[in-house]
Amino acid sequence: MNLTLKVWRQKNNKTKGALVDYKLADISPDMSFLEMFDVLNEQLITKGEEPVVFDHDCREGICGMCSMYINGRPHGPKDLVTTCQLHMRSFKDGDTIVVEPWRAAAFPVVKDLTVDRSAFDRVIAAGGFISVNTGNAQDANNLPIPKMQADAAFEAAACIGCGACVATCKNASAMLFVSAKISQLALLPQGQPERYRRVQSMVAQMDAEGFGNCTNTGACEAECPKGISLENIARMNRDFASAKFISEETI
Amino acid sequence: MSDINSNIPEGELTSKWTKYKSSVPLVNPSNKRTIEVIIVGSGLAGASAAATLAEMGYKVKCFCFQDSPRRAHSIAAQGGINAAKNYQNDGDSVYRLFYDTIKGGDYRAREANVHRLAEVSANIIDQCVAQGVPLAREYGGLLDNRSFGGTQVQRTFYAAGQTGQQLLLGAYSALERQIGMGKVEMYTRHEMLEVVKIDGKARGIIARNLITGEIERHFGHAVVLGTGGYGNVFYLSTNAMGSNVTAAWKAHKQGAYFANPCYTQIHPTCIPVSGDHQSKLTLMSESLRNDGRIWVPKKKDDNRKASEIPEDERDYYLERRYPAFGNLVPRDVASRAAKERCDAGYGVGASKLAVYLDFKANTERYGKIEASKAGNHNPDKETCMRLGTEVIKAKYGNLFDMYAQITGENPYETPMRIYPAVHYTMGGLWVDYNLMTSVPGLYCTGEANFSDHGANRLGASALMQGLADGYFVLPYTIGAYLSKEISVKAISTDHPAFVEAEERAVGILNTLINIKGTKTVDHFHKRLGHIMWEKCGMARNEKGLNEAIQEIRALRHEFWSDVRVPGTADELNTELEKAGRVADFIELGELMCIDALNRNESCGGHFREEYQTEEGEALRDDENFAYVAAWEFKEGVNFELHKEELKFENIKVAQRSYK
Numbered sequence: 001m002n003l004t005l006k007v008w009r010q011k012n013n014k015t016k017g018a019l020v021d022y023k024l025a026d027i028s029p030d031m032s033f034l035e036m037f038d039v040l041n042e043q044l045i046t047k048g049e050e051p052v053v054f055d056h057d058c059r060e061g062i063c064g065m066c067s068m069y070i071n072g073r074p075h076g077p078k079d080l081v082t083t084c085q086l087h088m089r090s091f092k093d094g095d096t097i098v099v100e101p102w103r104a105a106a107f108p109v110v111k112d113l114t115v116d117r118s119a120f121d122r123v124i125a126a127g128g129f130i131s132v133n134t135g136n137a138q139d140a141n142n143l144p145i146p147k148m149q150a151d152a153a154f155e156a157a158a159c160i161g162c163g164a165c166v167a168t169c170k171n172a173s174a175m176l177f178v179s180a181k182i183s184q185l186a187l188l189p190q191g192q193p194e195r196y197r198r199v200q201s202m203v204a205q206m207d208a209e210g211f212g213n214c215t216n217t218g219a220c221e222a223e224c225p226k227g228i229s230l231e232n233i234a235r236m237n238r239d240f241a242s243a244k245f246i247s248e249e250t251i
Numbered sequence: 252m253s254d255i256n257s258n259i260p261e262g263e264l265t266s267k268w269t270k271y272k273s274s275v276p277l278v279n280p281s282n283k284r285t286i287e288v289i290i291v292g293s294g295l296a297g298a299s300a301a302a303t304l305a306e307m308g309y310k311v312k313c314f315c316f317q318d319s320p321r322r323a324h325s326i327a328a329q330g331g332i333n334a335a336k337n338y339q340n341d342g343d344s345v346y347r348l349f350y351d352t353i354k355g356g357d358y359r360a361r362e363a364n365v366h367r368l369a370e371v372s373a374n375i376i377d378q379c380v381a382q383g384v385p386l387a388r389e390y391g392g393l394l395d396n397r398s399f400g401g402t403q404v405q406r407t408f409y410a411a412g413q414t415g416q417q418l419l420l421g422a423y424s425a426l427e428r429q430i431g432m433g434k435v436e437m438y439t440r441h442e443m444l445e446v447v448k449i450d451g452k453a454r455g456i457i458a459r460n461l462i463t464g465e466i467e468r469h470f471g472h473a474v475v476l477g478t479g480g481y482g483n484v485f486y487l488s489t490n491a492m493g494s495n496v497t498a499a500w501k502a503h504k505q506g507a508y509f510a511n512p513c514y515t516q517i518h519p520t521c522i523p524v525s526g527d528h529q530s531k532l533t534l535m536s537e538s539l540r541n542d543g544r545i546w547v548p549k550k551k552d553d554n555r556k557a558s559e560i561p562e563d564e565r566d567y568y569l570e571r572r573y574p575a576f577g578n579l580v581p582r583d584v585a586s587r588a589a590k591e592r593c594d595a596g597y598g599v600g601a602s603k604l605a606v607y608l609d610f611k612a613n614t615e616r617y618g619k620i621e622a623s624k625a626g627n628h629n630p631d632k633e634t635c636m637r638l639g640t641e642v643i644k645a646k647y648g649n650l651f652d653m654y655a656q657i658t659g660e661n662p663y664e665t666p667m668r669i670y671p672a673v674h675y676t677m678g679g680l681w682v683d684y685n686l687m688t689s690v691p692g693l694y695c696t697g698e699a700n701f702s703d704h705g706a707n708r709l710g711a712s713a714l715m716q717g718l719a720d721g722y723f724v725l726p727y728t729i730g731a732y733l734s735k736e737i738s739v740k741a742i743s744t745d746h747p748a749f750v751e752a753e754e755r756a757v758g759i760l761n762t763l764i765n766i767k768g769t770k771t772v773d774h775f776h777k778r779l780g781h782i783m784w785e786k787c788g789m790a791r792n793e794k795g796l797n798e799a800i801q802e803i804r805a806l807r808h809e810f811w812s813d814v815r816v817p818g819t820a821d822e823l824n825t826e827l828e829k830a831g832r833v834a835d836f837i838e839l840g841e842l843m844c845i846d847a848l849n850r851n852e853s854c855g856g857h858f859r860e861e862y863q864t865e866e867g868e869a870l871r872d873d874e875n876f877a878y879v880a881a882w883e884f885k886e887g888v889n890f891e892l893h894k895e896e897l898k899f900e901n902i903k904v905a906q907r908s909y910k
Contacts, residue, residue: 012822030525030659038530038773045771045826050817053825055318057491059531061653062416063322085656110462111823118439121319125431129424130383134303134722137377141338144392154385154410157417161321190383 001027001088004096005040007052013108019098029089033076034059034066036088054113061085061225064160067167068113069100074164074223082162082225102163104172106210117163119209120177126205127198128181130190149187156183158226165220165228171212176220178206179236180228186239196243203240255508255881255893258683259363264901265345268367271684272727276734283308286733287741289456289471291443291498293320295415295422295714296697297477299721302425305434307726309733312469313426314438314458316493316828321423324479324491325717328415329536329650331397331407332714334372339396343404345369350902352712355401355581356677356705357855357871358904359511361879361897363684364702371723372715376408378722384421386410398541399710401581401909407711412536412649418714422721441467442828443498444756446474446505446693449748453505453693457749457756461828464821466753468744472736473692473729476502477721480676480698482515484836484843485788486780488673489521489534495832496839499680499699507688508881508893510681510701512839513847516708516856517789518674519585522657522667523605532672533657535608535650537710540578542613542643543667545569545585547597547606557599557607557666568592572866576909583707583856583869584909586671590789591867593670600668609666614639671789675713677704677856678846681881681895685728686720689881692732696720701879706855760820763830768813772829775810779803779833779840787844792860796848803841807888810837838888845882845890852876864906873904 003024010017024043027036034056041051057065066083070076076086091097099113107115157180165176182199185191191198214233221230260267278286286309290301293315301313315323335348348369353360376394380386386408387395396405410417429435438458445457447468455470481496482488503509520535546565553560568588570577580588589606592598599605615632618639622630630638640663644651654662680688680695682702687694697717704712786799810833818824853862853869854876862870879895 028526028528031528032530032657035528035530039528042771042773045815045817048817051826053823057317057322057493058324058327059492060327060489060533061656062327062413063317063324063491065317065322080652081656085653087656087659089659114823117318121321121427121430121437121439124321124424125427127431129428130381131428132378132381132425133306134299134378134425134726135374137374137381140336140376140380140386141393143380145388146392147388147390150385150388150392153383154387154417157385157410157420158413160416161319184385185383188383188385190381 001029001091001093003027003091006096006098007113008100009052009112010109012111017109027088029087031088032059032084033068033070033086033088034084052113053111056084059084062160064162067102067115067162067164069102069167071098074102074167075225080225080227082160102167104166104211106172106174107163107166117161119211120161120163120174122209123174123178123202123205124181127194127201130185131194143189145189153184153187156180156187156228156232159228160226162225164223164225166211168219168223169212170217170219171215173214173220174206174209174211175214175233175236176224176228176230178202179232182236182239183232186235195239199236199239200243255681255689255895256683257361257895258685259361260684264362264366267363268370275727275731278730278734278737280308282737284310286310286736287312287471288473288475288729289469290314290475290477291456292323292477292479292697292699293423293426294323294325294477294479294697295419295717296699296721297323297475298419298422298426299718300475300477300696300725301435302422302429303722303726304729305429311429311435312438312471313435314441314443316440316442316461318439320426320437320439321420323419324494325419325714326416327491328714329412329534330538331399331409331414331711332375332418333399333406333711334376334408334715335369335406336373336376338394339405341404343406347404348372348406351402352703352709353705353902354907355709356707357869357907358705358873358877358899359514359854359897360703360705362899362901367724368703368716368719371719374723375715375718379418379421382421382425384410384417386417397538398579400537400540400579400585401576401709409538412538412647415714418718422718444501444831445752446502446690447748447752448505448690449742449746452691454742455744455749457752459756462823464819464824466757468749468753470742470744472733472739473694475694475696475725475729476680476699477696478699480679481836481839482673482676484779484840485673485783486776487524487529487532487784489518489532492531495835497832497835499695500835500839502680502688502690502693504884506690506883507693507695508681508883509678509842510879510881511678511706511846512843512882513787513850513857514677514706514855515673516582516675516677517586517671519582519589519671520608520669521672521674522654523600523602523670533653534672534674535654535667535669537582539608539647539650542646543578543608543610544612545578545589545606545608547592547599551596557609566597573909580909581707581709583858586789587858589671605668605670607666608669610643610662611666614643617642675708677701677706677708681879685731686725687728687732694725694729696725706857759831759834760827763814763816763827763834764820766812766814766816768815770813771815772826772833775806775814776829776833776836778806779837782806783840783843787840787847790858790860791847793848796844799844800841800848803837803844807837807841810834841888842882842890846880849880849892850876871906
């Protein structure tokens with residue numbers, strides 16, 4: 001395949017960036033999108049230019065590190081896959097492909113296609129856990145959990161924290177990400193003691209990081225590589241309202 | 252025979268750990284507040300240790316090269332985690348888990364460590380469930396289990412095909428909780444480049460801020476490396492792109508022995524290589540062997556489609572050779588058997604380097620059960636397949652999707668094509684019973700150490716070991732050392748040892764940048780990987796290993812004279828990061844070959860062609876090689892062998908048989 005790439009190049013967070021054109025020839029349809037970038041970088045280095053910096057690690061769709069905004073969609077045109085699992089057979093010979101970094105005020109660009117997503121870690125640190133120290137646990141089977149409930153918690157827990165939901169949202173809202181963690185723990189009996197405290201502290205941190213609010217567009221759910229459901233946002237909002245009206249805690 | 256001391260406590264095997272815990276010196280709470288511990292790596296072994304030590308009251312600094320601790324490669328583990336809970340009432344026990352692990356490791360692991368691992372395995376499950384890790388459950392609300400290779404009980408806990416992800420996110424949330432409370436300082440996008448030693452003890456690290464390129468000095472009363480395995484020495488492996496040996500290798504160069512480097516695990520069920528562009532290999536969880544049957548055609552060079560090959564022309568070679576364990580033999584055995592069939596000309600697919608993993612028989616069986624549940628006791632084949640496919644989908648859906656995504660084929664209709672690939676490294680930094688390396692104050696946990704898996708790791712045991720080390724072992728054993736360090740005040744990072752270590756690190760970075768050669772880092776990495784896979788891979792022999800050593804030495808010289816690293820050292824420079832890692836892989840590769848050449852026997856993942864039984868099974872030499880090979884680094888990439896004798900007092904050493 002022969003392709004034209006328009007790739008966002010930006011030296012660091014103090015300089016302005018721009019789209020730069022690259023031509024690539026003889027790309028195999030069996031390559032992954034990131035392997036196509038490996039080819040581009042090999043060519044750039046050999047020519048004496050600087051390679052494109054992009055985040056990636058596991059290359060099997062689970063670490064959540066890869067983050068390319070491809071032709072206006074996070075992780076590209078295929079549903080339910082990350083950039084590393086997108087293959088060139090999803091494109092046609094002669095295509096022009098525009099590749100940008102995640103765009104959100106809370107995710108500043110670090111270099112080229114790499115952004116800073118540490119805001120997500122800070123939201124988790126604000127309350128995305130169950131306060132149990134090592135060594136305090138009872139026997140795991142002392143706490144039966146209905147299968148349906150455990151499965152629902154698992155589905156929310158499948159979030160990989162890639163940030164596609166934020167990148168695609170016109171408000172750069174992180175509510176799908178935040179609500180997935182809140183839901184996972186709210187659905188489990190272990191998560192009950194801190195349920196209302198958690199939703200307040202995580203939402204407060206989310207707001208402090210500069211993420212926008214949710215206007216129910218649903219783009220996050222449509223673009224999420226793990227199919228995290230909008231229901232989680234509804235659950236978070238309900239818990240948040242309950243917390244504010246019924247059991248508000250000083251956080 | 253031993254010239255190194257593993258510090259195994261005296262007494263009965265079953266009571267060593269309990270006694271140790273009750274007698275190990277403690278550090279009182281007010282002293283803990285002034286003691287600093289550095290943890291490098293934020294995977295299962297690193298994050299669990301960082302969280303637990305902070306909960307105990309120590310001041311902790313944790314480092315990872317990724318943008319968040321949640322991205323460590325433990326996240327990619329699929330199948331499950333073992334624990335001796337005996338929830339299935341199938342006769343499991345701590346002893347059986349211990350026995351299976353020693354046997355699975357081909358009698359090359361330390362009894363005391365493995366028994367301790369089996370003892371704490373049950374606590375791990377309790378801890379994770381308390382954290383809110385959503386492990387799979389049955390309708391009664393209790394935890395579900397599945398089988399894994401090398402065992403005859405069901406002791407594997409799982410969360411669909413994403414067990415590693417869920418366990419890591421549990422450890423990550425515990426870590427983030429401590430970060431939020433200010434008890435752990437987290438340094439993301441930081442890479443450790445040197446260990447700092449003062450008066451022979453590990454006292455800190457030199458790290459590079461990967462965003463700004465700044466070199467930082469960090470003091471710690473003790474340093475813990477939980478930095479994972481070195482499978483990427485093969486270039487193609489199931490490891491993440493960033494997984495590397497650098498932290499462990501720098502420690503090795505500062506005096507930490509590297510143990511059993513040649514023990515590498517080649518996982519039998521990975522998606523085959525599709526072309527030269529390939530950057531990594533993807534694992535298909537071993538759990539698939541529960542329901543998938545492995546076969547090749549009985550006829551050589553059979554080019555028919557799988558569906559056109561009738562049942563009686565298929566060779567289910569694992570079931571044929573190993574009737575007792577069948578498709579669930581340990582990984583090393585399954586991998587070698589696949590290689591044997593392909594080498595003999597029975598491979599399938601375009602490359603002929605693949606075998607089939609076929610779910611049809613079990614899909615039909617499940618369908619029959621489902622139909623029968625619905626009252627249909629005489630279902631036709633189509634109904635069985637339709638209902639059975641739903642069961643398979645529920646069990647392995649995400650894995651099937653991943654396979655379809657990568658290969659463009661539908662595994663519900665045609666059998667998967669699989670081939671072995673490098674997956675895990677049993678070798679690593681040598682540690683004693685306390686998980687301390689041969690450098691006092693320097694600890695090593697998880698895959699980065701060598702201790703528990705012998706020459707071959709059983710499935711679902713890596714997650715168990717990483718979390719055992721981090722949650723339940725290190726937090727106790729590190730106290731034995733730190734209790735003697737309470738009078739040591741934080742040492743200034745202006746100390747000459749920090750200055751000197753920083754100079755070493757900066758020197759290497761500048762050298763790499765200034766070579767300005769003609770070939771990219773990946774070029775060298777691929778060539779190294781090729782040498783390693785061909786000559787130090789699934790099968791090794793004396794001639795090949797000698798050649799490999801020469802080729803790697805030549806490659807090392809070429810690398811240091813002709814590598815091209817663009818950009819500068821004072822910015823985000825991913826090529827510079829890679830170059831440093833590949834430089835270390837090249838030196839490690841040589842040591843792996845030296846170790847493989849030294850070990851004149853076959854055991855577990857180490858298969859020397861000269862040493863095999865008539866049936867082609869691994870032939871151990873217990874008289875001469877029942878030892879841990881711990882290598883000491885010597886000036887100018889040379890290595891000196893030290894031996895730790897392995898004593899088996901509780902298990903009768905025998906030839907492994909899975910027939």
